[in-house]
Amino acid sequence: MTPIKKSKPTYIVNVIGFMNDLEFRVDTNLQSVLQSAKYILMSKTNHLRLKPLVNLTNKQVHYFGHDYFKSLEEFAKLPSNKVIIATGDPGYFGALRSIRYYFSDHKIISYPAKTSVSLAFSVLGETWDDATVISTLGRPIFSVLNAIAQSLKTAILCSKQLPPNKLGKLLIEHVEVNWLHSRDFYTVYNLHSDPIVSKHSIESLIDVTVNYDSILLILPKNSNKLLDSLPHHSLGPSLIASNLKVISPVFGEPVEDFLAVGSMITKPEVRAVILSKLAPQNYCTLLEVGAGSGSISIEAIKLAPLMRVISFEKDPTAYENLKGNMKSHNVVFETHLSDFYKYKRTLPKADRILIGGGKLDQFDRLLNVANPNATIVGTFASLDRAQKLAKILGNLVQININTGKTFTDGTMHLVANNPVFIVWGQFNSI
DSSP, X not given: OOOOOOOOOOEEEEEEEEOOHHHHHHOHHHXXXXXXXXXXXXXXXXXXXXXXXXXXXXXXXXXXXXXXXXHHHHHHTSOSOEEEEEEXXXXXXXXXXXXXXXXXXXXXXXXXXXXXXXXXXXXXXXXXXXXXXXXXXXXXXXXXXXXXXXXXXXXXXXXXXXXXXXXXXXXXXXXXXXXXXXXXXXXXXXXXXXXXXXXXXXXXXXXXXXXXXXXXXXXXXXXXXXXXXXXXXXXXXXXXXXXXXXXXXXXXXXXXXXXXXXXXXXXXXXXXXXXXXXXXXXXXXXXXXXXXXOHHHHHHHHHOTTOEEEEEEOOHHHHHHHHHHHHHTXXXXXXXXXXXXXXXXXXXXXEEEEEESSOOTTHHHHHTTEEEEEEEEEEESOHHHHHHHHHHHOEEEEEOOEEEEEOTTSOEEEEEOOOEEXXXXXXXXX
């Protein structure tokens, strides 16, 4: 007789989005869930707000400590009948993503409140279906800055690590000044009761002392008049120029738009092929070794504004051009004036690696920072070096660009450029 295997008991964790005292007071279902709980995890601020609303006697109350993720990890070890008090809609830039990670063996039930972002926009009477929403919690600073610079309107969920005034200082440091002066900045906080809204210029934003958990809205000046005057098809990611006019495509920009050392600049047509092999995506990490002018990473991050880019260039002149090109193209990412192969600090694992030529005698150093399934792309002027990498990655193509030039009599001829060799493949195939 085969014994019956007992299934592992499924623990339940209820996640309540707490936003408005009145909303909670009239929701008997939420109160019932909280009353049936034995263990509750929340912030001390939410505990103070909940005390007048529900009887917490005989509940084991746990607080979020300095290490947010450690608090979740420890709370997950407790038996069932658990409730986590979050804010707004836990599934929308909220706590649910990390809760799902630490409570993977639990059944998770979420009770969302109105989101703080929707409330912030409603206070200003603004639409937000075309807004980029960014949480600063646990996100690289450069990814936050670039997403702001590449968006028409933005809502930023601020944090202790990145409050509004610090964010303002970073924007002044990294983002194109005309773009900043074409925007209004609004801090919105105290959303759970009587919202407080303050309007700022970028200069006055750095002196703001509002709560770190406020919402920062960045909107184009006279946004209603601007949007009403534009055709419907032009509303979208292309509206990212400093003057808020529809701009040229986000990749394949002419070489004249980039600072470079002599003629050391990747041609637009070659860039397009490299980007097709690189396949930039939001939330992935791109490591660029030998950035040169930075034209490829600049266009890659325009295609995927929430991608994290870490760029290395060891030549001081080329590095200054890289920084200048980032500013003029209004993109922000992490740069290092350093030889990557001599860099000692720990780097995050990369999903995309771009090699801008050079020797390959330390290729293993690159593989050490590559995620499984990482895409690796190399560009070379030398066939010999390209062949060496192609034997590892498996794919090689030669790109020849012949540019049309006009004779004095009006006829045209083709001027050949030096060929470029592009090599690509995935880390798991090596």
